[in-house]
Amino acid sequence: MAEIKHYQFNVVMTCSGCSGAVNKVLTKLEPDVSKIDISLEKQLVDVYTTLPYDFILEKIKKTGKEVRSGKQL
Amino acid sequence: MAEIKHYQFNVVMTCSGCSGAVNKVLTKLEPDVSKIDISLEKQLVDVYTTLPYDFILEKIKKTGKEVRSGKQL
Numbered sequence: 436m437a438e439i440k441h442y443q444f445n446v447v448m449t450c451s452g453c454s455g456a457v458n459k460v461l462t463k464l465e466p467d468v469s470k471i472d473i474s475l476e477k478q479l480v481d482v483y484t485t486l487p488y489d490f491i492l493e494k495i496k497k498t499g500k501e502v503r504s505g506k507q508l
Numbered sequence: 509m510a511e512i513k514h515y516q517f518n519v520v521m522t523c524s525g526c527s528g529a530v531n532k533v534l535t536k537l538e539p540d541v542s543k544i545d546i547s548l549e550k551q552l553v554d555v556y557t558t559l560p561y562d563f564i565l566e567k568i569k570k571t572g573k574e575v576r577s578g579k580q581l
Contacts (some may be wrong), residue, residue, distance in 0.1 A: 452522030456529070456572030497570040499529030 437485035439469055444480045444495055444505040451475060457496050464494065478503070510558035513540055517553045517568055517578040524548060525549050537567065551576070 448454045454475045460483060461471045468491075470483035482491055488507055495502055512568055521527045527548045534544045536557060543556035543562075555564055568575055 447525065449525030450523035452520065452573075453529070453580045456526070458571040460570070497533065499532040500525075501534045 438446060440488070441486055441508045442482045442484070442488055442491055443508055444482070444492070445478055445503040446480050446495060447501040447503065448473075448475050448478060453500065457495060457500060460494050460498055464491075469501075501502055510576075512556055514581045515557070515561055515564055515578060517555070517557045517565070518551055518576040518581055519553050519568060520574040520576065521548050521551060527572065530568060530573060533567055533571055534564075537564075550563055570577070 447456060448457065454473045458471060458473055461468055464484070464486065467486050468482060468484040470487055472481040480495065484491060492502065492505055519530060521530065527546045529546060531552055532548055534541055537557070537559065540559050541555060541557040545554035553568065557564060562576070565575065568579055
């Protein structure tokens with residue numbers, strides 16, 4: 436089985452509608468995305484997935500939200 | 509010159525971050541999108557463009573926002 440990686444993105448989200456939109460886009464990638472943790476308070480999006488980092492980054496960028504930073508943990 | 513069409517979408521947007529995200533995604537389509545009017549209050553996104561309806565609809569859907577309805581005026 437492909438290795439599950441953990442990416443963390445700092446994303447500008449100002450309401451639950453914003454975080455909900457990011458969640459909706461990432462949920463569509465299931466089952467290749469196995470877990471999603473979004474903290475509106477911390478502005479963090481944690482993604483557990485077998486998919487490449489750039490692919491996930493691109494999907495988040497297409498929501499129109501600003502991605503301040505991102506990394507693989 | 510290609511005909512400029514006017515599409516109107518009813519989009520769930522709950523804060524200025526939400527409307528800002530839709531605006532950012534559509535602004536990237538300039539100059540093929542010539543004008544964008546977004547009313548958070550009315551939940552309406554008016555787009556003036558030479559691009560096809562489905563193409564614009566897809567771009568808005570990729571923001572993760574729910575599109576309640578849409579039409580060409």
